[in-house]
Amino acid sequence: MKLGLRSGVAAAILSFSSIAAGGITSAAHAEGPKVVATLKPIHSLVASVMQGVGEPTLIVEGASSPHGFSLKPSQMAAVQDADMVFWVGPMMETFLVKPLENVDPSHAVELAELPGMRLMNYDEDHDHDHEHEHDHDHADGDGHDHDADHDHEHEHEEDHADHDADHDHEMAEGEEHHHHHSGVDGHLWLDPENAIAIADGVADALSTVDPDNAVLYKANAAKLRADLSAQSEQIAATLAPVAGRGFIVFHDAYQYFESRYGLDAAGSVTVNPEVSPSAAHIAEMQDRIRDSGAVCVFSEPQFPAKMVDVVTEGMSLNRAVLDPLGATLEPGPALYGDLIGALADSFARCLGSGS
Incomplete structure (x- = not known):
């Protein structure tokens, strides 16, 4: 894809x-x-x-x-x-x-x-x-x-x-x-x-x-x-083929989008983007990644990618970026449609890689 x-x-x-x-x-x-x-x-x-x-x-x-x-x-x-x-x-x-x-x-x-x-x-x-x-x-x-x-x-x-x-x-x-x-x-x-x-x-x-x-x-x-x-x-038509494939998000911000389009994250890198994940959370997420068969991990443009690197160290996962706030987009009437479209593209591309 x-x-x-x-x-x-x-x-x-x-x-x-x-x-x-x-x-x-x-x-x-x-x-x-x-x-x-x-x-x-x-x-x-x-x-x-x-x-x-x-x-x-x-x-x-x-x-x-x-x-x-x-x-x-x-x-x-x-x-x-x-x-x-x-x-x-x-x-x-x-x-x-x-x-x-x-x-x-x-x-x-x-x-x-x-x-x-x-x-x-x-x-x-x-x-x-x-x-x-x-x-x-x-x-x-x-x-x-x-x-x-x-x-x-x-x-x-x-x-x-x-x-x-x-x-x-x-x-x-x-x-x-x-x-x-x-x-x-x-x-x-x-x-x-x-x-x-x-x-x-x-x-x-x-x-x-x-x-x-x-x-x-x-x-x-x-x-x-x-x-x-x-x-x-x-x-909905674009994401239907990748529904059910495991992935990890940066923080728990996407359940509205996931629920609407039949996606379900295996977990998040951090529960709060302002606080580095604890050692216990990192270990828990690594277990979830292995158990879920996750194929993709998502970072966000507002936060350092090193958090993702720590959680996924030694793992072979597709990487992509999700931008829930439109941080990289120009404000205005077009932003919302571009934001939602970009989320869908990122999910489809990352989850569909190698399929």
């Missing part, structure tokens, strides 16, 4: 930048609302919905990771001054929890709470069948039922008390700390069906602060929905 980063799935999908050319622009006002989006994939979805009106401000720029991120004074001011802030939630952007306490709750949209969102929890065994189901009926002003349209449930973890536990780790001098994820997995954008729910939620939220452009927001969301659905079908 031969798939390049810009070929295969990435080349087959519709260009998200075409929304700008094909979208409705006549209703747009000269100056749109002030909108902030935290992460590059979220910013991309928001930017797609806002085309013809304005551009959102991105908080976590470049190759930065939300893990351990701190707001600059200018970014703090942008959040405080925004008409609308879009963030995943406290399980992902811990740095926004306190700043948002001073923002009108109606002007901050926690994407994990949107109708139609499928949420998944972490657990130590990487078991994906432990979701809390929570149904929401959601219709917009013209009677459009988002849940019926997407035919997916909002599976929601009721207790958010431990969201910050993923980040509040302390290491005493001379003491090895073994960190575990718990609660809701915040990498929810890696399921394109969740991205569809986000697009609709963004359009609804923007329509409340900018009703004059509501028709445009919803038209852009509908176009994005169609593009995402078409891309997801292409990805």
Whole structure:
């Protein structure tokens, strides 16, 4: 199987930048609302919905990771001054929890709470069948039922008390700390069906602060929905031949993508990308690699590859890169489609090598 980063799935999908050319622009006002989006994939979805009106401000720029991120004074001011802030939630952007306490709750949209969102929890065994189901009926002003349209449930973890536990780790001098994820997995954008729910939620939220452009927001969301659905079908067809083949990811960030397309990681190099894996975890992962017959190990561009080298020392595995945040991609409407397409290409190429 031969798939390049810009070929295969990435080349087959519709260009998200075409929304700008094909979208409705006549209703747009000269100056749109002030909108902030935290992460590059979220910013991309928001930017797609806002085309013809304005551009959102991105908080976590470049190759930065939300893990351990701190707001600059200018970014703090942008959040405080925004008409609308879009963030995943406290399980992902811990740095926004306190700043948002001073923002009108109606002007901050926690994407994990949107109708139609499928949420998944972490657990130590990487078991994906432990979701809390929570149904929401959601219709917009013209009677459009988002849940019926997407035919997916909002599976929601009721207790958010431990969201910050993923980040509040302390290491005493001379003491090895073994960190575990718990609660809701915040990498929810890696399921394109969740991205569809986000697009609709963004359009609804923007329509409340900018009703004059509501028709445009919803038209852009509908176009994005169609593009995402078409891309997801292409990805499913591409990944079907490699489903069931073992692999190791850098950290446990991909279960939304895996679950959607029938993939299942044997484990992760590290449970927390900010902390080097312990000797016990390295030994455990080496055993899992051998037992699972894994053929591929994935690194990430934001973190040093030496962690992967340590875990896979002496093993012959295919190597590839997964970029869940779009660290190497230019921000904008096209980023989300490119990100998901690149993930699919990396999985297909690495798992299919030698087949």
